[in-house]
Amino acid sequence: MKRILAALCLGAALQAAEGQVAAQGQAAQAAPITGRLAAPPVLSGNFVQEKTIVGLKKPLVSRGDFLVVRGKGVIWRTRKPVSAAVSVTPKGIWSLKPSASGLKREAVHQGDLGLAMDMIQKVLSGDPASLAGTFDVKEAGTAAAWSLDLRPLDPVVHRVISSIRLEGGKYVDRVEYAEANGDKTRIGFSAVADSAGELGAWQAAAFGE
Amino acid sequence: MGSGIRKALALAWALIILACGAYLAWRLPSASIESSIFALLPERERDPSVREAGSALRTELERRFLVLVAAPSSGEATRAAEAYADALRKSGTMREVLCAVPESGAGRMLDFYEPHRFALLSAEDRLALERDSNGLYEAAQRTLYLPPGVSGSLGFGKDPFGTWGRWLASRSAAGAGLALEHGHLAAVVDGEPAIAVLGTLGPRGRGSEAQDRLAAAFDGAAAAAESSAASGRDDAETSARPTLLRSGFVFHELLAARQAHREMTSIGTVSAVLLLVLMLLAFRGIRPTLLGFLPVVIGCLAATALLLLTGGGKVHLIAMVFGSTIVGVAEDYGMLFIAGLYEDKPWDGRRRLLDVQRSIFLGLLTSVMGYLALFFVPIPGLRQIGLFSIAGLVASWATVMLWYPWLGARLKPVSAGVRHAAGAIERGWPKVREGYATRLILLGLLGLSAWGCARMRVDDDVRLLYAHDERLQREQDKIGSVLRLPGGSRFFLVRGRHEQEALEREEKLLAALAAADPAGATAVAVSVFVPSRARQESDAALLRSSLDGAARAGKRLADDLGAPELADSLRLALRRESRPVTVAEWLADPVSTPFRYLVRGAREGGGADAYATVVPVPAAVRLDLAGLRALAQGAGPGVVVVDQIQEVTDTLAFLRRHLVWVLCIGSGIVLGALILLFRNRAWGAAAPAALGVAAGLGSLGWSGLPVNLFALLALALILGMGIDYGIFVQESRRDGAARAAALVAINMGAASNMLAFGMLVFSTTPALRAFGLVLAVGLGVAWLTAPCFAVLPGEEPEGMGHGA
Helix, strand or coil: CCCHHHHHHHHHHHHHHHHHHHHHHHCCCCCCCCHCCCCEEEEEEEEEEECCCCCCCCCCEEEEEEEEEECEEEEEEEEECCCCCEEEEECCEEEEEEEEEEEEEEEEECHHHHHHHHHHHHHHHHCCHHHHHHHHEEEEEECCCCCCCCCCCHHHHHCCCEEEEEEEEEEEEEEEEECCCCCCEEEEEEEECCCCCCCCCCHHHEEEE | CHHHHHHHHHHHHHHHHHHHHHHHHHHHHHHHECHHHHHCCCHHHHHHCCCCHHHHHHHHHHHHEEEEECCHHHHHHHHHHHHHHHHHCCCEEEEEECCCCHHHHHHHHHHHHHHHHHCCCHHHHHHHHHHHHHHHHHHHHHHHHHHCCCCCCCCCCCCCHHHHHHHHHHHHHHHCCCCCECEEEEECCEEEEEEEEHHHHHHCCCCHHHHHHHHHHHHHHHHHHHHHHHHCCCCCCCCCCCCCCCEEHHHHHHHHHHHEEEEEEEHHHHHHHHHHHHHHHCCCCCCHHHHHHHHHHHHHHHHHHHHHHHHCCCCEEEHHHHHHHHHHHHHHHHHHHHHHHHCCCCHHHHHHHHHHHHHHHHHHHHHHHHHHHHHEEEEEHHHHHHHHHHHHEEEEEHHHHHHHHHHHHCCCCCHHHHHHHHHHHHHHCCCCHHCCCHHHHHHHHHHHHHHHCCCCCEEHHHHHHCCHHHHHHHHHHHHHHCCCEEEEEEEEEEEEHHHHHHHHHHHHHHHHHHHCCCCCCCCCCHHHHCCCCHHHHHHHHHHHHHHCCCCCHHHHHHHHHHHHHHHHHHHHHHCCCCCCCHHHHHHHCCCHHHHHHEEEEEECCCCCCCCCCEEEEEEECCCCCCHHHEEEEEEHCCCEEHHHHHHHHHHHHHHHHHHHHHHHHHHHHHHHHHHHHHHHHHHHHHHHHHHHHHHHHHHHHHHCCCEEHHHEEEEEEEEHHHHHHHHHHHHHCCHHHHHHHHHHHHHHHHHHHHHHHHHHHCCHHHHHHHCCCHHHHHHHEEEHHHHHHHHCCCCCCCCCCCCC
8 A cells, every 4th residue: 555655645755765664664553554564666546636726616637557676766747738848756746748858857946845745645655654643644544545645834834734534445546635725636647567677768857767 | 688678578479469469359259251363453453343242243153063973773863862862951051952943933934924925035936937938837737636744835725825935935945955754854864863951151251170071961962872872772773873063162172171181281290290399300390490490480470460450350371371371481590599408508599599690690681582472563462461471570679689599698698519419510511612513413404494494384273273083074064065054154244224225235145145156055045034025026026917817826716616706816925925024023033043143133313324234154064264355355345254264363463473573673682782782702591592593493393383373472482591591591590500500500591491381292183282382492492592592701703703
């Protein structure tokens, strides 16, 4: 299940994947569901995102795919209705744009506020120890059908994100973000698989290699 | 002089010294002791606005420090950092210690900038909007379709294009380069998570006690961090101790103090014990020993009082230290007096004083004349040193002349055996008049000195004054590579006719800095938090025109989203929420607290440089001073770069250059005086000092230690003492016993000064080491060669005219 959490979360926590093994062992007692996890080297899948924005009648639906490589980061690629891609690596968040030379990579600044969100993604990467420190965590269900309700403890984060809900079985199936301004984002995952294939040039460039 | 008058004078002198002591006891604790080296310079040498900005920045930055606590896991690092910060807070020495980010901080930023958010664009967004008319439309789409957080937007409602979120984020990137994680400021050091502890020292008293408390606070905090990391482990797994990376002036200061303390206790104790043993051995009693040093003590006391009185309650530390070092010359006076214990006569203090008063007076006269040269240069600092030295020497002389007939009335002469030994040493000492061998040796010495002098190199770098610590430097370099911090010693002073002109020049400067050093250092500056009005207005206009311009971003968005009213509401928001933020508003809000020192503000009376701000040069900027200067010039006429370390170094060089002249002029005066006094024996009186100075300078060449202000000070000391030795030898020619006594005085004077100052050659501070080396070698040579120039009565040196 950790693989899915990791997949889900555009997880920069991968930066310390090795170091976290100990922390996970320690946190296993606190979070039994999230404790029994192992991370595959490469994981990919598709997603559908549905965003409800206050003041807009119709929800905004987008589709795309993602790739998680342990130790390197996550590539998140929205394909429809617009194309936009980002990569999240240990060094930060990058906006990816096609260019004449292949790929243009620009840093998305992560200051105190951007970081509030970056933090959430790190938390979601499956470091349960940090989940407990940053969120009020409520677990329900069984290993086959579970849910986690997270509420930010930090008031600054709370000003932006009011809650996050994760649901899943073998994999994480759905994530829901509720933003403090009333916007809601639901993401569903499909065709999740671990593949051992080599990274393409595009992916390598996206990770900054 | 009648005995009654003598008594009255001695009593008067005692009253004067008592008054000096009382004055010092009353005034010194409240005196302002100036320690800035710039205070030694003439006023016109420094631009006052540069000086004020420099000292304000220094006081602010010197109080701040940053410690990164790294550990194998972020949990351990956080626990250790919290323990570290907690221990510091409890120590009562800190004004503020920050580990967890205060809840209000980031939230306050949101509230403060919200009404201005559509007038603020990050450099990247501005460039994108100027380049691509589609930019705004694409930015909105990213906010709409990417997951929360990764577009940089703070939510479509308030930040539809993500411009505000990205602007805010790039501001905090300018702050440090730390990331906010779980409420802590985090970084990654060598692959390990690290948590930052930021602190500001609280007010503290002067002196070593306050320093000790501070050192204890940091030691205690380090211990707390270590034990917390250890206690947090559940398993027996061997986990590394937390690594502390420290950055801040205070750590250098504490280290230097600790080192100075260690050297004082080691070098100081060794030299004090040796000195005492030597004196007790030579003079067989505590009383003569005390009489040997008393003139120096009284001299320093009187000179400090005079300096304080003439300075109106203000004294300069450096003038005091340099001055009292020079007053050390006066030790010769006491030594010559008590060396009479080696004469083959029953001791009589009054008679001894009559015997040596001419020598002592000539010694004083030549020294005072030499140090008078300090008044020939228009530098207040050197004049203060001159005043201190001359007053101290005169007071020392008066002490010997007025008090010693009583204080030294009854002393026990040394035993006949010791006396004979001293006489034998004097007789056996090689003499120039006796043969070529001695002359050859002296010539060889001169040659060696000349060879050393040819290899001399000058280095005035102020960092030679600090003991260098490899470990602290490594820690600081590592922090500098991980974070973007102001370097501390270099800054731009940005001035303009008014606030707006200064801000516009800042913006020009920052753009040039970013272009010159793209590897990354974002400088912290007022315009980073409050852009100039012109920039805010043009950014707001850029956003508005992009909404309705050729790409019709507003209309397309409204169409896409099926909400025709959206274009109008966006237009309204862009107009209403784009009021430019002002420096006054920013200063009035707590968000500016950490950065207020950047605003120097408006000066009364106006003018071309009426309003000033400070932009510290980030430590990571690799440009040298010339490169920075070019950037400053390009940014506008009111922009200058200030390198405080360079300034201190330049000041030291300035003082050194003038001290060279002082020494030359002083030597000339002394030589003239010696020729008048001794006629054709003058060269014998001057030779020991000349050989000592040459050898002292030569030793710097041999050892590779640099010539600087402190080495020259040692030369001044060698000159003063070397001339004394020459005079004592020349004046004691009447009989063998007198010569032996003079040699004892020279031996003891030189030995004790070498023990007091020459031991500094073992110091870890390069400047002190150079001082110690010059003194040890130069004084040693003056000491050992002085007796070589002894002449017998009636004997005249060869090769000189018959002036006498």
